[in-house]
Amino acid sequence: MPRDDFRALPVRLRRGDAFLRYLYVKAHRGDGQVAPRDRSLFVAGLPLRLGEQAALRALFSAFGDIRDSAVHPSKRTAIIVFQTPASRDATLAAAASGSVVEYIIPNTEALGLKVWLDEYKAERPGNLELQKRIDKWMIDFEEEEKRKKKEKEEKLNEEGWTTVHRKKSGKRTRGGDIAVQPISRAEAQRMKQKAKLKTDQSFYKFHSKEKKQQEILHLQSKFEDDLKRVAEMRRKRNFKPG
């Protein structure tokens, strides 16, 4: 949607105040379900205290009943869904005519230091309480994980796969009596490195060929880099210290 669709809606937030704030409104092209296309309004440029649902709804209820509203977490933009399309159009018309909406903000809600202090306190609910919260979170998390896993399995099962679970500890034998044991990670790393060492030697011709190619590529990149630096040095040839 083009930006120029915005219309300025002047708002007076204090009684007898010559000083106006502007909200910018435009028709919102909603998804059609929660926010029907014909009655949703996009509002931008919310002043500080208007960033709360209650205040916002109170202001826009001047144009008609509000079915739903949502404020962006940045508290600068919001979407308002009116009950009727007429209310939305009334809002846009008001903005177009430049008539001032007067809404006196109740100065009750705390901001600043009080909020920060409350947050500080909320971070320290007490050791026991915190433990409880974390435990709850963990339980929820585990359940969520379980659910996800289950969903995945079900999906696989639907596609005709069967999930086979491996027993955690238990030697499995293959063929005769040779035990297959998982090896430690470090061991695996070591083995991998050993294998790498063997093949890294320039045993085959292609090894040395590749190595040479690598080297040339490296030198090429170095060369390009140096060219760049020479160019840079030339560009600012300011030898006299400023």
Next chain:
Amino acid sequence: MKEAKWNPHAGGGADGHATSSAWPAETEKAIDAGPAAGQKQRGQKRRLSGHAGDGKAAGAAADAAAGAGHVQGRKRPRGVGLEMDGSAMDGEGGVERALLQAQADELVASCRVNQDDMRAEMDAVLTKVKDAICAISPHTVYATDAAEYLTDLGMGAKMTLEFVPPTEVFWIGSYSLGTLTQDNLVTDLAVRMPDSCFPAASRDFLHYRYHAKRLLYLTCMQRRLQEQELMASHHYGVLRNDPRRPVLEFVPGLKLSFRGLRIRVIPITSPQCFPMRRLGPDRSSVGNGQGKGKKQEKLASSTNYNGSVLGDMLAKEHHEYLQQILGKKDGSAYLDAIILLKEWARAHRLGGPNGMSGFVWAMIVAHLVETRAVVPSMKCMSVFRAVMEFVARRPKIQQVKSPPAELHPESVAPPNPASFGSHSPCVLLGPFGWLNLAEHESQSSAVLLKGFAQRALGLVTKPVSALETFETLFMESSHPLASVDYCLAVYVPDAGEPVLDKDGPLWRSQERKVEALAQRALGKRAQVVHAIPRECKAIDPHARMPRLVSQPICLAVHVEQEHAFQLIDKGPSPEEENAAKAFRSFWGPRSERRHFPDGIVCEVMSWECRLSERHHIPDRIVQHALMRHLPSGTKVHTYSHLLDGALECPGSDLDSQIQSHRSILSSAEKLGSILQSMNGLALKILSTQPLGPIARHMSVFTPLANPLANKLVNPHLESKVPRCLDPVDVLVEMVSTGAWPLNPDAYMKTKASFGTQVAMALEASSGLRATATENGVDVLMDGFVFRLRIYTHNREEMFAAAGIRSELLRLSQHHGLVSLVSGQHQSFALSTRLSKRWIASQMMANDFCEDVIELLMVAAYTSPSCLMPPASPLAGFARFLLLLSSWPWPDRPLVVDPTNELTADDHRAARNAFDVLKQSAAAPSTCMFICTPKDRLSTITEARPRREAVGRAAALAKTALADMGRQTDAQRWLPAASGEAQPLEAGLMGVLQTRLDDYDVLIHLRREALPHPQQAVRQPSLAALQRKLKQDRAQSLGRHEDEGVATTSEGPSGGVPEERRFVIAAFPSRVVRSRKAAELRKQVLIGFDPVARYIGELEGRFGRLALFCHDPHGGRVVGVKWRAEAFLPQPMDPSCSHFLIPHGVMPAGDASADMQFVPDVMAVVEDMLALGEGLVHDVQLL
């Protein structure tokens, strides 16, 4: 083998350097060993240097050099040049060296004056001057012309000169050699006075008679030149800071195409003029008074005086010698190298009266040519390197040519070189063995030079990055304060002694005396004590000689940090009677005899002082010694204490902070052992480690013990108690098991859960108060707060490898790096604190976090430089400012690598990463890139400092440095002559003044709502602003109300309603008295910073509109600087719409496509006030 010592080829293998001089070495060997061997060696070389790309790169570098229009690239056939570079490419850093050479070529090309262009004009000048002077008819010149000056030379009014026109007039010096540079366009014109002016019978070489006649000769010429109108302007300068050897310096009256060119007329004589053997180093040529006492005492030798006569006698011969050796066709690299050397000396202030002149450099190069240490096929950087090697290793006595050349067939043999050594601190004998070219050098300046040369050699030998090496070598505009550790100003009263003492000007011997005294007093505490020479810039032959004695002497001290801060100086044992006596008489009554516990008895000079004053000790020692041994009335000004006040605040001086730091560390250890021995935890605690600036003693203010954080013995307290506590981070490492979750969120929660367990266990077992949060556990102990941060090495590393930032891992790595450097440099912690204080006071702390400042300090202390690492807090601070102001932040990454882990490839990678960052589509918000071994992509500066802040910091650092220089610098170091200490202190502290005048809006904060208001720097400017604010408000209360602007706020607490006036700073004494301590303790705030929260919210809301700056240490204002670009009318942007207002006439809501918007300042101010409710006192628009 003496020659071989200077010959890089002979000792090449041992030195282990494979520099570009490797090629000439090969040639030479090839010549020696015959063509076949040479062929073979070269063959090998070529096979080894199979790096095609390197060769190409070198070609590019050579192209760069040739492109600059430099002679060198052109004179040599191109193929040879390439091949040479190819051989230089061998080994690590070959490309860098080639680039270095290319840059050096360009530097030379830009410095050098094209002398071919000026030759014709200069010849015309020469002819005119020569004709004018030679046309003077022989006559008698009387002393009345320069009576007063001659009196200072000890001459009576009867003195006369039989003037005879000069035998020769010719160019000497840099013009004749072809090493004239743009910044010093002075050509020297030698005028040879005929021997007949100095009849043998009058023995003019004695008692300044020669110098007197020389001056009269000069005045005679000056009159003539003035009559002929050959001079546009003129004055008398001196040679080598020696008032006995004046020269006539003039701007030629002819119109020349070279602007600013000056000509110096230097009178010289011939070697036959005076008997040379009478002017040997042991001979005395100056009597004390006329005739009396001559017989009784053997006169002290007047080496310096003799040198001043010999210098004139040998001038032409020296000139010819240099011409013969350096003036050859293939010697252009030598001349280039001399220009490089001059530039190098200029960049590091090694020139000057005590330093090296172009003449001495030329002589050194000539010496290297003679000993075949340099050959014509070398490039100028190789010659430069060879000279550095020579200077870095030169012995006390060195001859330019050995054996010395003969002057003329019947000349006497020169004196034994060793005989010079006993009279002069440094000896560099000229090619004829008569003149000590380094006579003007003092011991300390030789040591300084040597040190600089050694460091330069290190830089050239293994350049990691050509650009940086080049800049450190030739461009470093080092600030005097940054290059010395301690500087002192010594004011010696002028006793009215004659200007010339027996052997040279009095000021020179005074400087040497002061230097020697300070050196003796400091002993091994000092590396170098250098008295900066006072410069005699001009003289007036019609007035007295300039009396530099009355000017202050400036001592620059480089200390040896291992010894410099020791509390006592141990002297000899009393059994060595003479030594003990000497010790006592040197130190005076303050010295004492002391019995040590190990049974040793010795004389001791004690410098006991408070812990916080240990860095003043070198200053005090010098002050004590000088005051004791110099005439009474001597004043010594010191500067080391001047910024200490910045780190103190009411109730917290430096000593209590040091004590407090110690108790923090011991409490942390105690806490660690409690934690490790704790039972009943699901996992064991492996180790604990205090982290962070407070633990490193690098936070600006170390928190002091708070009674509320201690065990509450006394439930009632009396006076005010601070409410905010700064926590000390403690890393608590838990056992790494596979049981830790793999999901990062779950991992964090599990850690928090362990935290609560630890907290509860601590409270139960040891009665400490511990409060867990999601991020850590705050433990109150011994008056401090420790924040335990749980850490498991494996998991954190795993997450880091997977690209998930691990704050704790970064913290511990950073702690390791900084602690390493701070362990190596004693002054590191203090200077870091100063730097942080400065950044904070300039309101840039929210851009430069403490860790970034610490990294910059590490760079300032450890990055390769031509300067010694700083060893005093002030020097470290000055280095920080220098780095901040001089580093090209937008162009280059800064590599901080104190352990030299990074290779040239890593540097390259850092540069590439920075380029990628710069060119990335999203305009990077920062331009500071700091690459460390553990953080190669500079994640630490990813978001901050912002581009604007870096620029501002650089500019402010520059002014601060200049201010500091002005405060401590006059005649480079000192306040004008008056020497008042008071304004000085104010001035240095003035560096920490907050500049409020460049902000557009000031948000004043309530004092009680700040966590640490007492830490504020005393700000006269702020107080004035607040007074003004009050006045304004009183005048225009009504108007504000009419407008309904939010700034209407009355009463002492601004517009903050009563119920929201929280007191954050401290519990008022009334509350403290009435409540129980346990109650108060619940109200304590740990690590709570409302201002940071406020700034965060402001930035979130108005970050695109303005910059917000604040001093976290008690600053009571938030400075707001509008971004200029945000105020241009712009189309609608929903993300900024909350501060936009339609531009122009009220559009009646009819928003059309071309409607423009501008920020609504009033709305912004209103929101600013509302956002900081309870914290903000007032908003002031400037």
